[in-house]
Amino acid sequence: MKKTLTEELDRMIDExxxxxxxxxxxxxxxxxxxxxxxxxxxxxxxxxDTVEVIGVDDEKSGMGRGIIARVLLFLVxxxxxxx
Numbered sequence: 001m002k003k004t005l006t007e008e009l010d011r012m013i014d015e016x017x018x019x020x021x022x023x024x025x026x027x028x029x030x031x032x033x034x035x036x037x038x039x040x041x042x043x044x045x046x047x048x049d050t051v052e053v054i055g056v057d058d059e060k061s062g063m064g065r066g067i068i069a070r071v072l073l074f075l076v077x078x079x080x081x082x083x
Contacts, residue, residue, distance in 0.1 A: 012037075027063050031056060034067065041072075050074055 003011070016033035020026040034056055041054045051071040060068040 024063060031058060031061055031067055044071075046071065 012033065013030060016029040017026040018029075020029050035058070041052045044051055044053050051073050053069050053071050055070045057068040057070050
């Protein structure tokens with residue numbers, strides 16, 4: 001039987017946090033699990049713009065801020081003459 005998205009996410013969180021002693025270790029477990037299991041780079045939308053997610057910024061990520069992605073923003077100028 002195919003798992004639902006929620007079931008799959010719960011399984012991944014359990015796997016990432018199984019040995020964690022506190023909330024900080026749980027957070028870091030999820031952060032490192034994302035780094036190890038996502039295929040970077042990939043395209044995504046952020047605030048209406050297309051970006052390329054190239055990784056996770058483990059120095060800027062934190063329990064207060066959440067997980068911060070490192071992205072490349074592609075600017076497209078579709079009007080040749082802008083005054």
